[in-house]
Amino acid sequence: MAIHRTGRARTRALTTAALAVVSALALSACAGGSTPAPSGGSGAAADHGEISVQYSWIKNEEFAGEFYAYENGYYDDAGFSDVVGISGPDTGVAKLLSGTVQVALSDAASIGAAIAEQDAPLKIIGATFQKNPFTILSLADGGNITTPQDLVGKKIGVQDSNASVFAALLNANGIDPADVTVVPVEFDPTPLMNGDVDGFMAYLTNEALTVELAGYDITNLAYADNGVPYVAETFSVTDQYLAENKELLKAFLTAEIKGWTDVFQNSTDDSVALITKYYNQAAEDSADGLEAVFGALDPTKTAKGLEAEKLLISTPETEANGLFTISDELKQQTVASLKAAGWDVSVDDLFDTTIIDEIYAENADLKNYLP
Structure with missing residues (x-):
């Protein structure tokens, strides 16, 4: 679902x-x-x-x-x-x-x-x-985004309504938005599981669990621990x-x-x-x-x-x-x-x-x- x-x-x-x-x-x-x-x-x-x-x-x-x-x-x-x-x-x-x-x-x-x-x-x-609860969710055998700098050069799925908060993550970590490709997505993490994006803006309490329970090894870059508490x-x-x-x-x-x-x-x-x-x-x-x-x-x-x-x-x-x-x-x-x-x-x-x-x-x- x-x-x-x-x-x-x-x-x-x-x-x-x-x-x-x-x-x-x-x-x-x-x-x-x-x-x-x-x-x-x-x-x-x-x-x-x-x-x-x-x-x-x-x-x-x-x-x-x-x-x-x-x-x-x-x-x-x-x-x-x-x-x-x-x-x-x-x-x-x-x-x-x-x-x-x-x-x-x-x-x-x-x-x-x-x-x-x-x-x-x-x-x-x-x-x-x-x-x-925000996170950049990635697959361990895919984007494997463990640090903010790992966002550089990656395709990140971001919902339109979360664009400002994603911009805050980049801003807080000194990352030029031009160095990241933002892909518009909804809240269904299927694009991540299909490999259409390297990372996906998600919730630690929701989409991250959905992907994990689907059998994928995941990596979380939690906003609260990476410059946006x-x-x-x-x-x-x-x-x-x-x-x-x-x-x-x-x-x-x-x-x-x-x-x-x-x-x-x-x-x-x-x-x-x-x-x-x-x-x-x-x-x-x-x-x-x-x-x-x-x-x-x-x-x-x-x-x-x-x-x-x-x-x-x-x-x-x-x-x-x-x-x-x-x-x-x-x-x-x-x-x-x-x-x-x-x-x-x-x-x-x-x-x-x-x-x-x-x-x-x-x-x-x-x-x-x-x-």
Whole structure:
């Protein structure tokens, strides 16, 4: 089955999102008023009502922590009558600005582009992925691209919506774009397997696994480890919603921390079973959604995807500071990576991590997510 032929809506949908921002900005004033204000405190007595959360992709292993938060009642305990998780693909930018959703699981490139290009009033308040999942995928007996300099003279398959991020990889490593042949591709890695390209812009958590499971020996040139480190799967909100709903967001992020802690403390088999349950429910609820289009989850690939994600989520910094935290160094690295892609934003433009920092200051035990 071809994977993600429709495209994915993180950096893949930046052009569409940027166009939508223009009209959505006019509606941003209402973005902070759709959820009841908390009565005070983030304890069990709080009543935060219902909120909507835009997922960046289909309801697969990328949202295992959210599924545990549902399954184990963490959202309920936090005072929410319902947390409506909305399947992607979607960057969430336009929906945040219009007030259609209150939180989006997006990425630094999508949020940073909206801020840089349209002065969108958005903030990243935490990040699930400390490392972005982009990679230049190659075959070990083919292009075997192990260093950025190996890109020189090669044919690289790049999706149109990822052109800016690929340009950032070249820029960050001092490579002249004229020295690389870019071949337009979709998200199906067949051109790589057929030898039509030497490298393929992919996800460590998706297409790289597809090719590996097809029996090929692969080589990954991970962006995060080769000059383009930035956070992804970010908790993103409007400035107004953040200012008006700090206790609600504190309660929400606390539930999320507990859910993702369960991902690390439960067996992979148990997590795959839970992911499959929520994926299948999404397919039943929306027959024309991508969950239904893609058909049944492959449990082997789902398990591998989950383990690959853990490597992006858990780092020495999160072990010390807690899940979703973003160090000052990583914030600086993120804005530098965005600048290499053509989006000039400051740390203060992009981030406000006061809530996640407060959570751990008040509940240090939540830092202990590893088994």
